Amino acid sequence: MSDGERVVRGALPVGRLVGDFLGSSVGAKVIMALTGVVLWSFLIGHLVGNLQIFQAPDAINGYAVFLHTVGHGAALWLVRAALLGCLLAHIAMGMRLTALNRAARPIAYAKKKRLRTTPAALWMAASGVLLFMFLAFHLAHFTIGLVDPSSFGLKDAEGQMDVYKMVWIAFKNPVVVVTYVVAQFFVLSHLMHGTASLWQSIGVNHGVWTPVLSGVGKAIALFIFVGNLAIPVVILIAWGKP
């Protein structure tokens, strides 16, 4: 069997091995699955942390201080860098595969039925792009403070950063709430396919366990959806505070 013809060639042997794998469509798939798992785990952690908004202001403000100070502030940046790396790899592979796949069928069918796939699976690229746009807005809003600078960088009575107040002010604005609610549908759609299909991508297919794992994935996706929706919606309809 000739072992010739590689898809990508690098100069160094190691570079070539890695390059071959990343350059192949199976490699791209594996990278998308693995980086997807990291990003998905982040969404779970993000939500669980944020649910502290429903406790006294001290809880989430203290949590924010903890995130910013743990490991002398280095941990936060390490995690951010890792997430950014995963995000960029995920997007790069997704874009490459999408382009290849478009090219693989230059002439479309006049009539095409959907047999077994789901709308969520067919809209992965679209939901991914929309998610990315939302992410940019979300970071500009709560991480960088560009959207509403007046509510950003507030301090509470103890001199801690007042995340609690910032979030409450943000979600008293119906326009902002609608943006977040709509975005959650893209998150749900993207996760519904991603979490169910990642096992297959890394070569795990078991008659019993794969459906169970996929089911658990979808359940977690729903939990993320409901939890993320709850924050803006509850704040919008709650009276009074802060």
Place this chain on the structure above:
Amino acid sequence: MSTQKNMNLTLQVWRQKSKRDAGGFKTYQAKNISPDQSFLEMLDVVNEDLIAKGEEPIAFDHDCREGICGMCSLFINGAPHGGFPGTTTCQLHMRHFKDGDEITIEPWRAKPFPVLKDLIVDRTSFDRLVQAGGYISVNTGGAPDANAVPIPKKDADLAMDAASCIGCGACVAACPNASAMLFVSAKISQLRHLPQGEAERKKRALNMLNRADQEGFGSCRNHFECEAACPKDIPRRVMAEAYRDYIEASALREE
């Protein structure tokens, strides 16, 4: 014999003179079609008509007409082979249609499957995929005794599931990304479960899957349209096995 009456149908058929011709749909009437005819027999009737009128008959691939050769390849009403479970076009009977139905017939659509004429596509890219590793290397010599290598029933069954692939290409045709993953993986799976195929397992996955990329097939995104469209019910499991071999081969490659 079915009790259903004969029917008249309207066909929208893709006609294309040659590889370079742009092609387009043409409308034909299929008259007095028996529900007991197969889809290909229905087209034979239409072609008889066209020949009588001095027109060029519709070109389509077929050979065995009993669901074993994999030649027939029509995209019928939005699905390969019509989208009926476990059915090739040649085994699709007209009783699935009703009088007055309009049926759209297209060729497989994929860059590595260029249309040669009308509904016939060139599937030699599949041959090249098999050449890339869909075999075992055996030196010539006396034929080994049957049963000289005992194979557990479970492994034989797994291999046979995959070996039932007839190479029709419906998986590619159905895939939103025109990926050949189900076909390639069927070959990989068929051999990997047998001791004769084990020796070249990793190399085979590497070479065949890389070849699929080079041929211009799309990449799998786990839609599983292939599995639904496959007339031989090749399961998605075979693709996971192929990925596993590919990952292992990539991680352990000694060069």
